[in-house]
Amino acid sequence: MLSIRDDVYKEYANMMMNIVILCMILCISLSFWIISITASTYYGTLRPISPWRWLFSVVIPIVIVSHGIKKKSLDSSGALGGLLVGFLLTVANYSFFSALLMFFFTSSKLTKWKGDIKKKFDSDYKEGGQRNWVQVFCNGGVPAELALLYLVENGPGEIPIDFSKEYTASWMCLSLLGALACSAGDTWASEIAPVLSKSSPRLITTWEKVPVGTNGGVTLIGLFVSLLGGLSVGIAYFITQLMFVSDLDIAAPQWPVILYGAMAGLLGSILDSYLGAIMQYTGIDENTGKIVSHPTIGAKLISGKPILDNNAVNLFSSILIAILLPGAAWSFWPRT
Numbered sequence: 001m002l003s004i005r006d007d008v009y010k011e012y013a014n015m016m017m018n019i020v021i022l023c024m025i026l027c028i029s030l031s032f033w034i035i036s037i038t039a040s041t042y043y044g045t046l047r048p049i050s051p052w053r054w055l056f057s058v059v060i061p062i063v064i065v066s067h068g069i070k071k072k073s074l075d076s077s078g079a080l081g082g083l084l085v086g087f088l089l090t091v092a093n094y095s096f097f098s099a100l101l102m103f104f105f106t107s108s109k110l111t112k113w114k115g116d117i118k119k120k121f122d123s124d125y126k127e128g129g130q131r132n133w134v135q136v137f138c139n140g141g142v143p144a145e146l147a148l149l150y151l152v153e154n155g156p157g158e159i160p161i162d163f164s165k166e167y168t169a170s171w172m173c174l175s176l177l178g179a180l181a182c183s184a185g186d187t188w189a190s191e192i193a194p195v196l197s198k199s200s201p202r203l204i205t206t207w208e209k210v211p212v213g214t215n216g217g218v219t220l221i222g223l224f225v226s227l228l229g230g231l232s233v234g235i236a237y238f239i240t241q242l243m244f245v246s247d248l249d250i251a252a253p254q255w256p257v258i259l260y261g262a263m264a265g266l267l268g269s270i271l272d273s274y275l276g277a278i279m280q281y282t283g284i285d286e287n288t289g290k291i292v293s294h295p296t297i298g299a300k301l302i303s304g305k306p307i308l309d310n311n312a313v314n315l316f317s318s319i320l321i322a323i324l325l326p327g328a329a330w331s332f333w334p335r336t
Contacts, residue, residue, distance in 0.1 A: 049091060049155075049156045050156075053091060053156055054091065056090065057086075057087050057090035057091035057097075058087065060086070060090060060097075061082070061083050061086030061087050061090060062083065064082075064086065064101070064104070065079045065082045065083050065086065068082065068104070068108065071108065073104075073108040073111070073112075073131065074131050074136070075131070075132050077132045077133035078131040078132045078133055078135065078136045080133060081133040081136035081137055081140065082104075082136050082140070084144065085100070085136060085140035085141075085143065085144045086100065088144045088147045088148055088151075089143060089144065089147045089176075091147075091151070091156055092147040092148070092150045092151045092156055093147070093150065093156070093157065093158055093159070093173070094158055094240050094243075094244050095158055095173070095237045095240040095241055095244070096143065096147055096150075096173075096176055097240075098236040098237060098239070098240040099176075099177055099180045099181075099233045099234075099236050099237045099240075099261075100140070100143065100180060101236065102184070102232050102233050102235075102236035103139075103180050103183060103184045103187075103233055106184065106187075106188070106229070106232060107183075107184065107187040107188075107191075110187065110188060110191035110192060111187070111191055113191060113192075113195070134311050135311055137315075138311040138312070138314045138315040138318075139183045139314060139315075139318070141315065142176075142179040142315070142318045142319055142322050143176045143179050143180055146172050146175050146176040146179070146322065147176060149172060150169065150172045150173070150176070153168060153169065153172070154168075154169050158240070158241065158244040158245045159173070159245070160241065160245050160247065160248055160251035160252065160254060161173050161174060161241075161251075161252065161254060161256075161257060161333070162251045162252040163252070163330055163333050163335070164252065164335050165251070165252075170326075170333075171326050171330075174257075174260060174325065174326040174329050175322040175323070175325075175326050176322070177233065177234065177237055177257060177260065177261060177264065178260070178261075178264040178268075178318075178321045178322050178325040178326065179264075179318040179319075179321060179322040180233050181229070181230035181233040181234060181260075181261040181262075181264035181265045181268065181321075182230070182264050182265065182267075182268025182269075182271075182272070182317055182318045182321040182322075183268070183314060183318055184229035184230055184232065184233045184265055185226035185227065185229040185230040185264065185265025185266060185268045185269040186226065186229075186265075186268055186269045186272045186314065186317065187229065188225045188226055188228060188229030188265070188269075189218075189222040189223070189225055189226040189229070189269045190222075192221070192222070192225045193219050193221045193222030193225060194212045194213055196221050197212075197219040197220075197221045197222065199219060199220075200212070201214060201217030201218055201219045201222070202217065202218060202219070203216050203217055203277055203303055204216050204217070204218050204270070204273045204274050204277050205274065205277045205278060205303075210282075210302055210303065211284060211291060211302065212291075213282075213290075213291035214282045214291060214302055214303060215273075215276035215277060215280040215281075215282045215293070215303065215304055215310070215313075216273050216274065216276040216277025216278070216280070216282070216303055216304065217273070217277075218270070218273050222269070223266060223269065223270070226265050226266050226268070226269030226270075227262050227263075227265055227266040228262075228265070229265045229269075230261045230262045230263065230264045230265015230266060230268070231258065231261055231262040231265065232261075233261045233264075233265070234257050234258040234259070234260060234261020234262060234264075235258055235261070237257050237261065238254055238255065238257045238258050241254045241257070242254070252333065252334045252335060253334045256329070256332075256333060256334065260325070260329055263325070264321055264325055267321065267325070268317050268318065268321045271317045271320060271321065272313055272314065272317040275308070275313045275316055275317060276304065276310070276313050277303055277304055278303075278304060278305070279304060279305060279307040279308045279313065280293065280304045280305075280306075280307070280308050280309065280310065280313055281293060281294055281295060281301070281304050281305060281306040282301075282302045282303050282304050283295065283296070283299035283300055283301050283302055284299065284300050284302055285298055285299050286298050286299070286300055293309065293310065294306060294309075
């Protein structure tokens with residue numbers, strides 16, 4: 001009887017917490033709207049957030065996050081982080097939102113895919129692949145910060161990537177796209193390659209064969225699907241540009257964003273593997289035969305040192321891609 005009562009109390013507490021979280025998100029988003037209108041009144045160069053954009057940026061992330069909780073792709077803390085990241089990206093630029101949406105849905109599906117196989121070699125595998133706020137921040141924190149800077153610099157709205165006319169905005173757009181494509185490429189490689197690859201992965205620093213699931217281990221399939229992961233994010237961004245940017249006829253061609261996303265996915269996965277090989281501990285538990293990511297009794301070291309965990313490696317990789325790759329893109333991007 002007591003256990004049933006405790007379950008009811010826990011369910012009630014979770015419901016109240018979700019209501020509080022939703023109210024907080026509504027207050028934060030409403031404050032963005034008020035600040036935007038006020039700023040556009042005093043500084044005529046900024047565009048205010050329209051009521052419809054604000055409403056879309058609140059409702060759609062709530063729907064998506066609710067779906068994520070239902071499918072156990074997010075826990076409560078991950079839902080809060082997801083709402084904040086989703087709101088910032090959506091209110092800033094619909095192309096940001098579509099790229100984030102592609103990353104979230106494909107990553108969630110792939111994390112759950114062939115879970116029975118992944119449990120055999122990964123001791124940290126979670127049923128359903130629930131993401132908490134730390135994982136959401138490490139994958140979405142850099143894009144959220146860039147979206148906020150984009151809002152401050154340009155106001156809400158879609159801008160074509162054109163370095164000759166919109167240099168700063170183009171740089172920020174490609175930084176954000178690169179960070180999301182990097183995360184997508186790494187996730188696709190981590191979730192697909194261990195299942196499909198028939199050959200043992202090789203450690204990226206020494207090229208020695210290592211067990212499946214080793215941090216820093218790469219395969220040809222893994223590299224290929226990381227490119228596809230970034231490509232999917234680039235395609236989502238490109239299609240949204242075609243739908244919502246009104247002056248594409250006088251702007252530079254936008255199709256290079258597809259190639260850019262693919263390269264960001266591939267290079268981000270390679271960078272993530274390199275950091276994982278040298279700064280992330282990988283061992284094998286000799287009792288269970290599973291890969292472990294921290295030193296334990298009975299674990300034999302395979303590679304790396306216990307400096308960073310997987311979330312920190314993901315964060316550093318996305319930061320480096322966001323900083324370095326737009327500069328390379330600037331040199332080959334078509335000019336009008």
